[in-house]
Amino acid sequence: MIQLPKIDAVKAAEIIKSFIKVKVEEAGCEGVVVGLSGGLDSSVTACLCVKALGNARVKGLIMPDSQVTPHEDVDDALKLAEMFGIEHKIVDISPMVKQIVENHPYRSPSNIVAEGNVRARIRMILLYYVANAYNLLVAGTGDRSEIMIGYFTKYGDGGVDILPLGSLYKTQVRELARHLGLPPQIVEKPSSPRLWKGQTAEGELGLSYDVIDPILHGLYDLGLPLEEVAERVDVKIDVVEKIKFMVERSAHKKALPPVAKLNL
Numbered sequence: 001m002i003q004l005p006k007i008d009a010v011k012a013a014e015i016i017k018s019f020i021k022v023k024v025e026e027a028g029c030e031g032v033v034v035g036l037s038g039g040l041d042s043s044v045t046a047c048l049c050v051k052a053l054g055n056a057r058v059k060g061l062i063m064p065d066s067q068v069t070p071h072e073d074v075d076d077a078l079k080l081a082e083m084f085g086i087e088h089k090i091v092d093i094s095p096m097v098k099q100i101v102e103n104h105p106y107r108s109p110s111n112i113v114a115e116g117n118v119r120a121r122i123r124m125i126l127l128y129y130v131a132n133a134y135n136l137l138v139a140g141t142g143d144r145s146e147i148m149i150g151y152f153t154k155y156g157d158g159g160v161d162i163l164p165l166g167s168l169y170k171t172q173v174r175e176l177a178r179h180l181g182l183p184p185q186i187v188e189k190p191s192s193p194r195l196w197k198g199q200t201a202e203g204e205l206g207l208s209y210d211v212i213d214p215i216l217h218g219l220y221d222l223g224l225p226l227e228e229v230a231e232r233v234d235v236k237i238d239v240v241e242k243i244k245f246m247v248e249r250s251a252h253k254k255a256l257p258p259v260a261k262l263n264l
Contacts, residue, residue: 002229004172004214010179013180016164017048020049020139021052021053023162031134032053032162033136033139035127036081037077037141040191041173043182044176045140045165046084048164055086055087058087060086062081063123063126064092068197083183097122100118117195121155121156128159138159138162143166144166144216145171148216149216149243150250152193152253158253169209170209207243214229226241
């Protein structure tokens with residue numbers, strides 16, 4: 001078996017809180033804005049931002065699409081905001097998505113991924129409007145698992161200023177959420193960007209994070225060969241190859257756009 005190191009939740013929380021505070025101070029900003037989705041990563045990020053800065057310096061934006069977002073996600077986001085005293089607003093992005101998609105000259109009605117990415121990018125725009133208007137940083141909610149395999153929208157939920165959870169695998173974030181005392185329905189909720197109706201991360205990826213995380217840890221932290229990772233995680237070699245391919249294929253999402261170098 002490959003087991004991720006058990007995190008010291010107290011120490012992890014302290015390091016992340018210090019990181020948030022320092023980055024806000026370095027940027028000369030008043031605080032942060034967080035997209036509140038009612039999900040695990042979003043809730044842990046918001047909680048730590050409040051603990052680092054105080055709730056007066058954290059704004060929350062709840063951005064459902066009434067056509068695809070489950071009501072329970074909005075309810076959980078509202079409960080989380082109330083739990084930590086976060087000033088928050090709700091914006092239904094459905095009319096914005098409709099305006100862009102239905103009026104686009106290259107509209108592709110059957111492409112749910114393209115439309116889903118519009119949702120992610122609209123949310124990024126809305127968060128940066130708040131950030132610019134109130135001199136805040138956009139606190140991203142992505143974790144290490146999502147970042148490594150590229151499970152985020154480029155210039156969507158990947159468009160942020162800081163990533164407080166970027167060093168923690170998804171399963172470790174759940175550990176931290178339990179330590180922070182977040183509501184069980186949030187801690188155990190299946191991960192999903194909610195970019196289209198019925199979407200879940202594990203359904204789309206075809207694997208659970210209980211499998212993905214040990215594979216990533218084995219390949220990139222322990223430096224084990226693919227065959228050994230497959231054997232120790234008890235999966236077929238093609239599953240490990242799939243994860244490795246996802247990491248490599250998504251490298252462009254984690255880098256600045258390439259520049260043509262001219263030696264004139």
